[in-house]
Amino acid sequence: MNKYLESQNTHMKEYGFSELINARRVLSKPLIELPLRNEQRLFYDLSRRLRRFSGRTALAYNIIPDLERGKFRREECSPKAANLRDYIEHKGNRNVSITGVSGQGKSYLTMHLLRKFEDRQRIIFSFKPDDHEVHLGIPVIEAKQCLPNPFRDINAFSEAYMTAFFGEKVSSGIQLQQTPAFLQEIASQSSDWKSFMKTISEKRKSASKNQIETLNAIEQNVKSLIIEDMGNVELANESTVFDFSTLPTKQAQNFYAELMLRQIYREMEDRKRTDVLICIDEAHRLTKSYHTILDVMSREIRDKGMLWIITQNLIDILPEMRANFGTKFTFKLGDADLQLLSFNPLVRFSVSMLQPRQFVDIEFPESNSFAPVLTYIPDGSEHRETPRILAAVRKAGMEEGAGGRGKDIDYREEVLRILSDRMSYATEMGKEISAKYGTEKDQAKLRIKSVLEEMKNNNEIGRVKYLRDGKPIVMYYSRSPNLSNLHTGMQSQAVDILTELGVAVNRISTTGERGAFDIETDFFMVEIETGLKHSMEDLKDRIKSTNLRVIIIVPNRELIDKYQSLGERVMIMTMDSLREMLTETEKRVHS
Numbered sequence: 103m104n105k106y107l108e109s110q111n112t113h114m115k116e117y118g119f120s121e122l123i124n125a126r127r128v129l130s131k132p133l134i135e136l137p138l139r140n141e142q143r144l145f146y147d148l149s150r151r152l153r154r155f156s157g158r159t160a161l162a163y164n165i166i167p168d169l170e171r172g173k174f175r176r177e178e179c180s181p182k183a184a185n186l187r188d189y190i191e192h193k194g195n196r197n198v199s200i201t202g203v204s205g206q207g208k209s210y211l212t213m214h215l216l217r218k219f220e221d222r223q224r225i226i227f228s229f230k231p232d233d234h235e236v237h238l239g240i241p242v243i244e245a246k247q248c249l250p251n252p253f254r255d256i257n258a259f260s261e262a263y264m265t266a267f268f269g270e271k272v273s274s275g276i277q278l279q280q281t282p283a284f285l286q287e288i289a290s291q292s293s294d295w296k297s298f299m300k301t302i303s304e305k306r307k308s309a310s311k312n313q314i315e316t317l318n319a320i321e322q323n324v325k326s327l328i329i330e331d332m333g334n335v336e337l338a339n340e341s342t343v344f345d346f347s348t349l350p351t352k353q354a355q356n357f358y359a360e361l362m363l364r365q366i367y368r369e370m371e372d373r374k375r376t377d378v379l380i381c382i383d384e385a386h387r388l389t390k391s392y393h394t395i396l397d398v399m400s401r402e403i404r405d406k407g408m409l410w411i412i413t414q415n416l417i418d419i420l421p422e423m424r425a426n427f428g429t430k431f432t433f434k435l436g437d438a439d440l441q442l443l444s445f446n447p448l449v450r451f452s453v454s455m456l457q458p459r460q461f462v463d464i465e466f467p468e469s470n471s472f473a474p475v476l477t478y479i480p481d482g483s484e485h486r487e488t489p490r491i492l493a494a495v496r497k498a499g500m501e502e503g504a505g506g507r508g509k510d511i512d513y514r515e516e517v518l519r520i521l522s523d524r525m526s527y528a529t530e531m532g533k534e535i536s537a538k539y540g541t542e543k544d545q546a547k548l549r550i551k552s553v554l555e556e557m558k559n560n561n562e563i564g565r566v567k568y569l570r571d572g573k574p575i576v577m578y579y580s581r582s583p584n585l586s587n588l589h590t591g592m593q594s595q596a597v598d599i600l601t602e603l604g605v606a607v608n609r610i611s612t613t614g615e616r617g618a619f620d621i622e623t624d625f626f627m628v629e630i631e632t633g634l635k636h637s638m639e640d641l642k643d644r645i646k647s648t649n650l651r652v653i654i655i656v657p658n659r660e661l662i663d664k665y666q667s668l669g670e671r672v673m674i675m676t677m678d679s680l681r682e683m684l685t686e687t688e689k690r691v692h693s
Contacts (some may be wrong), residue, residue: 118188195428202433
């Protein structure tokens with residue numbers, strides 16, 4: 103008999119999606135088995151009937167309506183091996199949730215399913231020490247080695263913090279209302295945890311009582327997120343298990359898991375990773391929060407890959423998120439979860455009758471007519487501890503190429519390089535540096551803002567409010583013994599406007615040239631004033647030296663009043679006003 107069972111195991115047909123949804127018609131036909139010594143048939147002995155399916159999932163029986171008694175009953179059928187990969191992939195939505203109380207077989211089913219998709223890139227988040235997933239034969243990385251930079255994306259920072267510390271379904275409270283805004287503001291001024299803490303201390307000096315309480319709470323919570331000797335490795339496009347169990351606190355595990363999920367999903371959106379299977383064990387750590395990226399992923403991941411989550415309770419998954427899982431494999435549940443299934447009495451009855459390792463799909467297409475009960479049959483391999491395969495990691499970086507790709511970016515040096523040449527603003531500098539090094543624009547801009555703030559406080563650079571194309575921006579410039587490059591940049595921009603609108607420029611003064619106007623034309627003189635000078639005596643002398651009209655250009659409207667008393671021949675305007683005035687003059691000439 104054992105020989106017979108073994109031979110069946112080598113060529114066993116596995117039934118997929120179409121057979122399972124027609125299970126009552128296709129699979130309920132009696133199966134004629136070889137007789138045992140006592141002439142009992144395998145058909146009547148469930149344990150013997152299922153023994154041939156070791157290492158597989160099999161259909162055990164169906165739950166059907168009992169028309170005579172008005173309830174439901176178990177319908178015996180011929181066991182068949184179930185091809186769950188075919189079942190999952192032929193649903194329009196390939197997202198999978200696996201739920202059930204502890205000890206029912208969720209981990210075994212998860213391992214079984216992950217092996218069925220071994221040809222896909224599988225990214226697994228594991229939170230328990232030495233959990234099943236680290237023995238799958240997939241390379242394992244301790245999360246501490248590859249924690250993403252928390253300050254590369256201030257929105258991600260804020261949402262990850264809220265997920266870690268406001269994971270339960272909390273929606274009100276003064277502290278909760280103030281926290282996101284504080285987080286984004288402080289993170290935007292920080293490049294690391296040390297500067298983050300310093301910024302909190304500075305903000306506390308001018309904060310109200312309620313604000314101080316919020317800042318104190320943030321400061322206290324953040325202490326559990328600070329990880330010394332963080333690694334920074336490049337995440338390869340291969341299957342990986344991220345082991346978060348080595349991080350010191352639950353909050354740190356959840357915070358960095360949320361950040362890493364956002365990083366990976368951003369790469370999926372950019373098509374740097376395609377058709378990826380992301381599996382989150384202990385998913386309740388994230389799915390209870392309205393701030394987690396899992397909500398967006400569950401809705402939008404379908405054309406990019408699959409999202410699988412494993413947790414004990416259905417109620418651990420927010421209702422909006424729960425609706426976006428096309429397959430919900432469910433083991434025995436507690437009373438609160440059974441209450442959620444009241445919309446379908448047949449499914450609720452099926453779940454309540456399950457034995458260990460038995461499960462149903464509560465999203466089964468024919469669940470109003472019958473519910474197939476599936477079971478995973480262990481083959482003993484589940485209890486064997488295979489050694490962990492540690493992933494070969496490398497320092498984060500990009501391939502060498504034009505512009506210095508692959509090298510660490512010294513943002514301070516890059517900012518000084520740009521500002522030594524011209525005035526500029528954070529967004530413009532971010533675009534230039536990201537193009538040079540191949541980094542993301544938002545990441546470069548965030549780091550640049552932090553560097554700019556530090557350099558301004560050290561009086562290495564200056565900044566001024568600048569009106570450009572009708573919009574105020576903060577323009578930065580380097581400080582030097584001579585005139586600043588803010589002056590040089592404005593002079594160059596004014597020359598461009600004059601030339602573009604047909605005004606002949608006779609002379610452009612060089613930096614540091616005394617007694618000469620910055621720009622001379624046949625009809626007027628142009629003087630660039632940055633607003634940085636304390637004395638205007640030199641300017642007054644130059645105005646007296648000419649009979650022509652003098653146009654003084656300032657960075658913003660707030661500085662106009664400073665120069666209003668220089669005489670009737672003097673016009674004070676911004677760069678935008680200069681363009682508007684010359685454009686109107688040209689129209690009148692040609693009309």
